[in-house]
Amino acid sequence: MAPSPTGFLHIGNVRTALFNWLFARHEGGEFRLRIENTDTNREVEEATQQIQDSLRWLGLDWDGDVTFQLDRLQDCAEIARRLVEEGRAYEDEGAIRFRMPDDGVTAWDDAVRGRVEFPNDKLEDVVLVRSDGRPTYNFASPMEDVWDGITHVIRGEDHISNTPKQINIIRAVGAEPPLYAHVSHVLGADGKSLSKRHGSVTVDEFRHAGYHAPALMNFLALLGWSYDDKTTIMSPDELIERFSLDRIVPSPATFDYEKLDWLNGMHLRALSPDEYADELVKFLRDEGYDWDESLVRRAAPIVQEKIERFGQFPDFAGFLFRQIDPESVTLPAGGAPVVTAAHEELERVEPFAAPEIEAALRGLAERLEVSPRKAFEPIRIAATGSKVSPGLFESLELLGKDETLRRLSAAAGGAAA
């Protein structure tokens, strides 16, 4: 994987990195990370660090040290000099250009697209070394592939037209080109390249939104790759086990945020209660919530079936950790008497636990001759400030008897107190 350090790692590039990683891990090979920083003007200071953080969070570990393209400046200069001596390159206004062949075709068997051919007379003489001595991408990149023993180059389709140039350079130095696999781009819903206005595009943004790394990985893998005609949910290990280059499709894929949400929910629900609680605690801590950890852990099981992203937790279960806004407590018509009755009923419940609470409230509904659905709605609103919440009885248990009674009486206008 060879990103340029010009900013945050875009999710499209992350998918390319993922294909590289899955392929390397599947084959028992190495996944290498190289920073293409030959264009020092555009380099962004923190980008190199952010790229690594992003890959690590997603679970993509690389082999060996991160390498930097500019570190090969001397080696590149030497090769360029030799090419000039051999007549395969020439000076042009201080720069060195490579002499591309004039006739015939340059072709390769792309692992994703099959055979691709370019007429050589369309290949311009590319600059190898700039007049200030720095190598260009189209020179340094193929040379590093050679020096690092890169066997497979899996990259975006925007590099297709660079490939014949790089192949000619590699052959000119007497080396064999690696195998190339050009994967398509990732698009937004409007068919344009995925960008900010479509939603989250950097790994960081997905992390802060509360996505689970293995779920995002699963989703990304399915963007342009499939295992068979029915398998959708796969763990990182399963992806590694099943991945192959020949099942990558060449056409561009549109990023579907709704499917990602669904897939994330599936992964989250499949977690053991302990794993789920651990992840939830970690997420909330990272996002700056100082909520009581033991209560978060007790709340975890009652939200696991309900939300599809950790980012929804504060809205969905925040009522357990902070006072609810009185404005949000608007009882439906005829709700107040029910809340008052519930208050009386719950005062007597001991222990104040879900099964006992349930028995009491169902008994109440029966006595009032109201359906449970109708009876519980005002109680839910009074206690949680919302018509939508985790299971009512479990929620009340976690809220505690005192707080529950306090909220019910506040909602009923204090009459119950």
Place this chain on the structure above:
RNA sequence: GGCCCAUUCGUCUAGUGGCCUAGGACACCGCCCUCUCACGGCGGCGGCACGGGUUCGAAUCCCGUAUGGGCCUCCA
């Protein structure tokens, strides 16, 4: 403009000449389950860009057109 790449339900895809009256998943709609919301179950809607070939037979092979995209920088 030149060169190159792509084109199956709204979306992700299965499909490599007969197994396809095109399968699965997300989304959407309906029903069931149900304390809300989810989950789950059942059902539905919906597609081979178009035109020519090749073949007994084409989503699958070939050609053309259209549409989308990439590159054409001393960017990567």
